[in-house]
Amino acid sequence: MKILMVCLGNICRSPLAEGVLAKKALKAGLNWQIDSAGTNGFHIGQPPHHFSQQVAMQNGIDISKQKSRLFTADDFDNYDKIYAMADEVVHEMKYIAKNKFDVCKVDLLMNELHPGGNKDINDPWYGSEDVYYQVYQLIDAACEALVNKMKVIQLNN
Numbered sequence: 001m002k003i004l005m006v007c008l009g010n011i012c013r014s015p016l017a018e019g020v021l022a023k024k025a026l027k028a029g030l031n032w033q034i035d036s037a038g039t040n041g042f043h044i045g046q047p048p049h050h051f052s053q054q055v056a057m058q059n060g061i062d063i064s065k066q067k068s069r070l071f072t073a074d075d076f077d078n079y080d081k082i083y084a085m086a087d088e089v090v091h092e093m094k095y096i097a098k099n100k101f102d103v104c105k106v107d108l109l110m111n112e113l114h115p116g117g118n119k120d121i122n123d124p125w126y127g128s129e130d131v132y133y134q135v136y137q138l139i140d141a142a143c144e145a146l147v148n149k150m151k152v153i154q155l156n157n
Contacts, residue, residue, distance in 0.1 A: 001150075002033045004075055005109070006093060007085040010038025010068035012124050014085060015048035016136055017109060019056050019063040021143045028147050030154075035079075037071040039092035044068055051124070051132040059136065073097040076105060083109040086120035110138065112146040 005017035014036035025032040046068045047053070056063045075082065076097055082105050084090045090108070094101045110119040121138050124131040 001030070001081070002079045003035075004071075004079040004082045005034065005036040005085070006039065006071050006082060006089055007036075008038055008040045008089060008092070008123060009043045009125070010036055010070075011043045011046055011049045012052050012132070013121055013135060013139065014038065015063050015066045015068075016052050016056055017083065017085065017139045017143065018066065019061040020059075020136075020139050021146065023061050024143050024147045028151055030147065030150060036066065037069050037075065039071045039089055039096060041070040044070055049125070049132075051129050054129070055132045055136045059140070071096055073100040076100045076102050079105065082106050083112075085109060086123070087118065088120075109142045109146075112149065113138075113142040 003021065005014040005021070007014040018034050018036035022034045025034065048063050048066055053064050071093060073096060077100070082093070084093060084106060087108065090106060093106065108118055108120070110121060111117060121135055124135045
């Protein structure tokens with residue numbers, strides 16, 4: 001399974017989601033490839049935000065080697081599932097991907113925790129350090145729900 005996490009700049013939310021899900025999938029014995037990208041391209045090649053790195057490290061996850069990259073239409077060919085951190089990200093993905101946009105592959109990450117709730121994970125970019133911890137908790141809970149769901153599916157197959 002190849003999963004892509006997407007936010008706007010690929011330096012705050014999606015790098016955290018990539019790191020959290022990779023750790024949880026590995027622990028669960030799931031052979032997943034997880035990556036992240038951003039839709040705006042303002043931070044291409046940059047590492048995750050220092051607060052994202054800090055909160056990840058405090059939870060035993062090193063995301064310091066990740067580098068921001070731009071989401072492309074070809075990501076629909078390369079990934080089985082694409083999780084957006086917010087609805088505005090989905091709209092940007094549609095604009096970028098145009099006719100390659102595949103609604104069956106895209107969902108909001110929070111829908112794993114609250115199915116059909118269509119809740120956003122707010123961008124912490126302008127927030128304080130505390131906001132990054134809140135974002136981490138939301139991502140952690142959603143990724144835990146995703147891994148648990150997939151473990152049940154695997155058991156039933």
